[in-house]
Amino acid sequence: MPPPPSLSRRALFGSALGLGAFGLSGCAGLTERVSSTSRGSRDTLTFQTYGTDVEGKIYDVLARRFEEQHRGVTVDVTVVPFAEASTGIDAGLVSGTAPDIFRVDYPTMGVYASTGQLLDLEDSLDELAGDSSKAFMDAVTDRGRVFGIPQHVDTSALVYRPDVLRDAGITSVPDRPEDAWSWEEFADVAATLRDAAPAGSSAFAVNWQALGAFRWLNFLFQAGGHVYDEDRTRSLLTSDAAARALDFTKSFFDEGLVPQTSSTKAATYPDALFTSGSLAMLYAGNFLLPSFADTIKDRFEYAVTYLPRDRRRASELGGNALVATKGATNPELASEFLTFMAAPAQMKDFCEASVLLPTRDSLLSRELDFAVAADLMPVYADQVTTIEPRDVADVTTATFAEVNLSLANELETCFLSGRNTADTLQALAEQVDESAYLNRQDVS
């Protein structure tokens, strides 16, 4: 009788390795992160975006429209949470698996553009540049080269509850830009609302949490200040204008005008407080209007007025660009897709569905058919016109993302931990100077 077949140790070890590898590959589907990225191919574009459900859906509609116009081409749209977007893109760029196209906010775009990670769109966007304000094109330009399309902008205005204001005796709210409240008038209104507010409610809150810390710069710009000097190599944050802006915003907390939990590092956003009825007013971006309509319904009335002004009117450059990675497998196709997305028809459809403002002058001057809150959008459209090229230059430097983090940390220390204005501005100025130095290193 022949002996039973024996398995050598080598064969056993090899089999174990094979089984292990198979097992690990089987786990890939379970453990793969949503934010993992992949490159496209000759006929396939990979596109990573983030945003609301509505934005995800309209991106999908536009991708299918592009496919219809380009037979044989596929656009894979992946929607990831905003908080994970940058981490996934960074890892993808380092490992060569970044998507061909991705959505990025203007303050973060400088990191990628200045370090040569993005596809130079050369002259394919000349038509768009001719129809957009310089400020918006500057937001996607680095050292004279255009690296993306400014797909839309969003900005802040003051959302308020007319019923609460009426009850507090405030009968007049600015309905023309030139009548916007001065800081002093706004502080008086807020104090009146605070005194009339029931327990657990506050006069207002500002939308400067987490990556929105740069919205504090609205106050700085309104006071006539700036982050950097003209050539952006030195901080101007120890100026009188900066001190005035910080004193004013610090008073929101010192005088109990805003919830203490609405500081720059708060773990939650204050729009939930507004929709729950705990706030009389809220500095809010227009991108929140669809969720307001959905959440508030007809529980209470709300309206929008212009941001308070100081030396000048100012509003932040919010919004996002679409960019292509330099290592895109088919750069011509990627560039073509961006041009397609920047075309008036696509920009109009995207902005109307998502309740966002277009960057094309030809669309901004028209009355768009926004999906919701169309009556509130003119105020936002007017706020956008207060954005000046130098404001844009301040928030689109190569290292502004770093400055944004410093703003969140240092402002909160001032607002909640009692550090004085001068020390806070000094700490901020040092950090901005340091990052400006690193910025020059990156560029060189």
Added chain:
Amino acid sequence: MTIEKTALAPGQEAPRQDATPTGKAPRSRLRDNRAAYALLGPNLLLIGLFLLVPLVWSLLMSFQAKRSFGPGEWSGLTNLSRLLSDDVFWRALLNTAIFTVATVPLSVGLGLGLAMLMDKALPGRGVFRTIVYLPIAVSSLVVSLVGLLLFDESVGIVNGVLRDLGVGPVSWQSNGALAMLSVVVMTLWTRVGFGMLVYLAALQDVDKEVLEAATMDGAGGFNRVRHVIVPWLRPTTFFLVVINMIWSFQVFDVVYVMTNGGPGYSTTMLVTYAYDEGFGPSRNFGYGATVGLVLLVITLAITAVQLRVNRRQEA
């Protein structure tokens, strides 16, 4: 001529110095070694790939000005000197120390207390054990979100209850000390169950005869715990202290979700600071790696000191 050689019979070879005490033939030992390495291989490969390589990489990065993309530039001790003069780093170190001092003794002490309670023949003991242990089985992210739901200053459950009781809302998120307290409470909630489980297992080994003898000698409940049970459980306590200290120094998710290191820097810990610097908007990999390595050195040093103290006590 050596004595050994003279003792050998003609033609007899001296025994090889590498012969094993068990008398196994070298060939067999080599075969055993090969099998051992084959079995260890996959683990060693994974440890090397996912632990040692990143560790060495971090060490190299800590001597570089490495940011966002592209190769880093050697910068010597620049990151370290920045670290030493960085107020936020020292604040994060102090916060981590405070957090560790607050969580380790309480985790271990409450774990022991609960274990002794659950060791008795309580009605519904299994249910209580499960309830206490449950948080450790739940994702720490979920626990952190529960913490946020509980301690949110505006809409949180704790403040809601306090408001109903007429005590008024407490500044869990805008007061530094209270924010740290809320993080400590949620951490204890997850850790106490683990301590209880480990102590419960160790309590089964306590010699009942020794306890009976102590009782016969007139020792009361407190003295039995103090002079018999606690010394008996010393190795378990040592294990729990070490593991809890390491966990406390590595705290991240609870802080990140509940307070984001705030208000200001009141709850910024070493790991959250390293993360913010390395993976946050700064993308300052070199400096983030330096903070991470300092954390590693501190953890190793504390563990080494504890090992030394424990050995001395056992000797």
